[in-house]
Amino acid sequence: MTGPPGTELLSDLGRARDEVGEVLEVQLLGGGLVEITARLPHLAATARPGEFAQLRAWQGVEPLLRRPFSVAWTEGDRCAFVLEAVGSGTRMLVALRPGDALRSLGPLGNGFGFDPCPARALVVSGGLGCAPFPLLVRALRRAGCPDVTVLSGAATGARLYPAERFRRGDGGVAVLEATDDGSRGHRGRVTDLVASRCDAATIVYACGPNVMLAALASTLAGLAGPPRRAEVSLEAPMGCGFGTCLGCALPVVAGGGPDAPREHGTAWALCCRSGPVMEVSRVAWPELLALPPAHVA
């Protein structure tokens, strides 16, 4: 949850716990997306929307570090994660089978804010940025939000997270899709759909590649009637996940908040402790996009 403009809300490390769970199900969703469900009672009982867990499913020292994943949804003592194989850690995670052990450290990070509950929530998901949203959508609805729309974008139709998994049985949740190649829904960027669905009562929640989030920031900045608030969930290379290694520092506007003059320059904030969710105006977008690709041990 982000704090008021100019303030920083740090993750609550008091809730994080190391636990070893059991994989219950590994589902191939299409387009390389995989949903892993595991019995992780502590994480399931405590994770809030937008928070993440550091996962490890391997015994050896390669890769050395746990890998961060958003908690996609929880049900009873079960938690789910959505991912795809992009490197050594994710390859081992998607190779898990029911009955295998999955170690989780979490919940970590600060989640999305929905108190007070918005009159209208616009959830903008790009590719694997879908991961935190089933849990957020459910929380918004349970908090009484009458109007939740998910804008779901991906490169192709096969890579769209299934609309029904955002809704999880709630017919009151609208899902509109966009694909770069036009194979499903609107042909073009998911951010094309934002302007016509935003008003002063809306809170925007977004997660996706940094370049998509930067495009969203620029779309929102150009609106005649900006949303009440916009929160983005960012990614950074992570070592520890709880503020000690300093590997996840991201550029933010010094002073923070929408009213801070840009000439105050850039500061650094830890993605794992004052993120991954940040108010859109807090992020120093040009500097973020200029960061070199990261290597994680």
Ligand SMILES: Cc1cc2nc3c(=O)[nH]c(=O)nc-3n(C[C@H](O)[C@H](O)[C@H](O)COP(=O)(O)OP(=O)(O)OC[C@H]3O[C@@H](n4cnc5c(N)ncnc54)[C@H](O)[C@@H]3O)c2cc1C
């Ligand atoms: C808070 C947070 C939540 C995340 N949630 C999800 C999720 O729900 N689903 C999902 O699929 N991915 C998620 N990611 C990204 C995921 O953690 C990385 O893809 C994963 O760590 C890569 O590990 P690897 O060993 O497979 O790849 P590596 O071999 O370490 O790297 C492969 C590629 O992934 C990039 N990469 C490595 N670490 C990260 C990182 N932390 N963020 C972005 N790119 C990275 C590398 O630069 C490289 O290009 C999240 C990242 C963060 C910071």
Ligand code: FES
């Ligand atoms: S991941 Fe170690 S300080 Fe953020």
